[in-house]
Amino acid sequence: MSGKVEAGAAGVAGRTYPSVAFEIEPERAAAFARAIGADPEAGVPPTFAAVYSLGVTAPQLFGDPDAAVDFARLLHAEQEFRWTRRPRPGETVSSQGHVASDVSRRGMRFVSFETETTDSAGEPLCRSRALFVIRP
Amino acid sequence: MSGRAVTFTKEQIADYAEASGDHNPIHLDDQFARTVGLPGVIAHGLLQMGLMATVASEAAGGPDRLLRLYCRFNGMVVPGDTVTFTAEPAGPGKLELRAVNQRGEPVLTKSFAEYLE
Numbered sequence: 001m002s003g004k005v006e007a008g009a010a011g012v013a014g015r016t017y018p019s020v021a022f023e024i025e026p027e028r029a030a031a032f033a034r035a036i037g038a039d040p041e042a043g044v045p046p047t048f049a050a051v052y053s054l055g056v057t058a059p060q061l062f063g064d065p066d067a068a069v070d071f072a073r074l075l076h077a078e079q080e081f082r083w084t085r086r087p088r089p090g091e092t093v094s095s096q097g098h099v100a101s102d103v104s105r106r107g108m109r110f111v112s113f114e115t116e117t118t119d120s121a122g123e124p125l126c127r128s129r130a131l132f133v134i135r136p
Numbered sequence: 137m138s139g140r141a142v143t144f145t146k147e148q149i150a151d152y153a154e155a156s157g158d159h160n161p162i163h164l165d166d167q168f169a170r171t172v173g174l175p176g177v178i179a180h181g182l183l184q185m186g187l188m189a190t191v192a193s194e195a196a197g198g199p200d201r202l203l204r205l206y207c208r209f210n211g212m213v214v215p216g217d218t219v220t221f222t223a224e225p226a227g228p229g230k231l232e233l234r235a236v237n238q239r240g241e242p243v244l245t246k247s248f249a250e251y252l253e
Binding site: 032034043 | 148181183190193198
């Protein structure tokens with residue numbers, strides 16, 4: 001029965017959370033740049049998407065009682081970002097999170113969480129895909 | 137090939153927690169981290185990825201050229217670890233990304249970037 005896939009005890013696959021707006025404060029983007037060894041004068045660091053995209057939507061998943069994610073047992077296993085363009089400092093963006101899949105295998109739970117970020121005109125900016133593993 | 141070696145510190149991990157808003161105590165509180173089976177505080181995967189992105193951006197000719205970045209977090213990074221991040225050309229518009237600790241263990245695997253040439 002290897003490779004058997006079963007629904008998680010509290011599977012929330014398919015769930016979409018309300019869109020969240022976020023203003024990219026220039027000071028915060030610069031502090032983030034310094035923390036990752038990038039030039040704070042060079043604009044919004046690409047992986048500031050960890051804040052404006054994943055960072056604003058993942059708490060909705062973690063706070064969802066139906067999802068029942070044990071934060072202390074959560075591992076971030078994989079992360080992908082795809083950018084259409086880099087946001088500008090001071091820009092307000094909107095992000096919407098979606099649970100692409102939620103499966104349990106041999107006691108480990110795997111949640112694939114996708115976030116779409118758009119600009120104020122509704123044009124795509126960034127897509128995030130995180131794979132979270134929740135240890136037993 | 138672009139690269140840099142980074143020795144992780146508690147201060148740097150705390151700075152990243154503050155800048156990113158990820159205040160999970162496994163990154164900030166040794167005692168808490170040990171209660172969930174960790175050796176002590178560990179670096180955020182996204183801090184590793186951010187450092188990797190800085191190296192990838194340099195290799196790509198600037199952060200505006202990055203189109204896609206993928207990282208698989210393979211191992212824990214703790215304060216005192218020195219991780220060497222490198223980006224190597226791997227075909228048109230593609231970079232192979234590596235992050236290896238002081239023991240030669242990969243902490244990011246199967247990682248890559250795509251960029252606008």
